Amino acid sequence: MQYPVKIVRDGDAYCVTSRDLDQVNSVGYSLEEALHEAADGIETALMIFYMDGKQAIPLPSKKEEGEYLVDLPAQVAAKVALYNEMINQKVTRAELGRRLHWKQAQVNRLWELDHSTKLEALEAAFHAVGKKIELNIVAA
CATH class of the missing domain: 3.30.160.250 (Double Stranded RNA Binding Domain)
Structure with missing residues (x-):
């Protein structure tokens, strides 16, 4: 991004x-x-x-x-994409937490752009909103 x-x-x-x-x-x-x-x-x-x-x-x-x-770091781009998808689908943080069976603090860290989040956690969050991450490598 x-x-x-x-x-x-x-x-x-x-x-x-x-x-x-x-x-x-x-x-x-x-x-x-x-x-x-x-x-x-x-x-x-x-x-x-x-x-x-x-x-x-x-x-x-x-x-x-x-x-x-x-x-911007790839992780920030992924978090922005997840955030925007949740806005589009009208999925709240609380609802995402319920879908993932996560504590609210875990969900809240997804919105801390300076917090390092494991790729697996981001993949799980995307899956919970019916999406998946696809990786695209381009020349620097």
């Missing part, structure tokens, strides 16, 4: 914004730092503004001229 961002130099700082996620507003003091901070800003926006607000997460649009792509 790659979100396009715009990076504008402002004095010593590099300011990052995203057309897809208005809430992203990150700063770095080198281009590399700005891209790193952008990834953190995107994950934070996804958790706070969308997941906590129980809103569907907008998927990334295509990169436009002058933009950079920010790669």
Whole structure:
């Protein structure tokens, strides 16, 4: 999952914004730092503004001229896909927990994008909503 961002130099700082996620507003003091901070800003926006607000997460649009792509970890992409599928099906966290026979804390960790979740747990959660994960490997 790659979100396009715009990076504008402002004095010593590099300011990052995203057309897809208005809430992203990150700063770095080198281009590399700005891209790193952008990834953190995107994950934070996804958790706070969308997941906590129980809103569907907008998927990334295509990169436009002058933009950079920010790669999110595969696990974050999987969690976003699961979250959006649950929103689409109107499946609550409590309902997912019942379907999986999991404690609520286990289900809640699926929405912590910075929490490492085993692939098997994500597969089980997708199965509980009638979906499965397919892996696609592409050139870096």
